[in-house]
Amino acid sequence: MGKLLRAVRNLSVTAGAIGAAGVWYRKRAERHLSMRAQTVLVTGAGSGLGRLLARGAAQRNAAHIVVWDINEQSARDTVDEILAYGVDASYDVVDLADDESVDAAGAAVRQRIGGIDFLINNAGIVTGKTFLEQNHHDVERTYQINTLALYRVTRQFLPNMVANNFGSITVVASAASLIGVARQTDYAASKWAAHGFMESLRAEMRHYGHAIHTLSVHPFYVDTGMFDGASSPNVLLPILESETVVHKIFRAIESGKRQLILPSTAALAKWLQLLPVPVADQVSDLLGINTTMDHFTGRTTPGETQS
């Protein structure tokens, strides 16, 4: 009994020391990044989180905010909102699924304002279909916008960041990039790939000594309309408010954080990976994860965008 108590005490002292070292290392690794007087580009900034991110950059007195969206009217509306804050802004109509469209818009931005200091890869789409309902176009379009666009867009602006040894790249992935979810074989997989892209980009920046900040954001469902009909499975995973999500994204960028999981309880998905698969599946089902898309409709509000 005495031995067991000693073992438990030693274990908790070790866990405490590892935890304290983790907090110390995180604090040391974090740095303050300010958008004031910097250039910012947000993809999918015509609506939802993207528009709020563009607005937040204006509230932080960025020098110039570039709005990219496939929908011209909504991009123009976001720019008008930014200009009302007295901050410079411009937009490009871009189809992120198309190489030529992204190349042309990237060249136009470089000519207009030079480089981008803060790149926020935010645009994304979802079909919400079961695997048997999807066709190849659904899958390809999802990967084009949620995954391949990250390569296209980052390629436009990373060289200048590396030359300046300064910059920040954010990707809005999803909590679904940490776990599998029914009706998301296309969406979740494309976000797992986005997550892998960011993990490797961060490693590469570190390995080659480039001081470029990267942040992956992993939100559970947010009230933007994109996931209309999806439901919260339990109190640990509420539907998030978009204003709160965006506030936390800015706090994460500004403090140099590298990964943001929202709500923090969604990080449970990472721990599930450590369990034997049948146990992890049981826990996921008990938490109701696979029922969340049962009544998914996607955006139904007229006039809003879905490419």
Ligand SMILES: NC(=O)c1ccc[n+]([C@@H]2O[C@H](COP(=O)([O-])OP(=O)(O)OC[C@H]3O[C@@H](n4cnc5c(N)ncnc54)[C@H](O)[C@@H]3O)[C@@H](O)[C@H]2O)c1
């Ligand atoms: N809403 C959620 O519940 C939720 C949850 C987790 C992660 N996310 C992710 O957050 C990001 C933003 O989501 P949101 O809810 O604000 O979505 P949204 O649908 O409100 O906005 C997406 C924007 O991207 C634009 N867009 C779509 N396809 C495009 C293309 N081919 N080229 C250029 N622009 C294009 C749309 O026009 C739209 O303005 C997405 O990456 C999404 O996957 C959303």
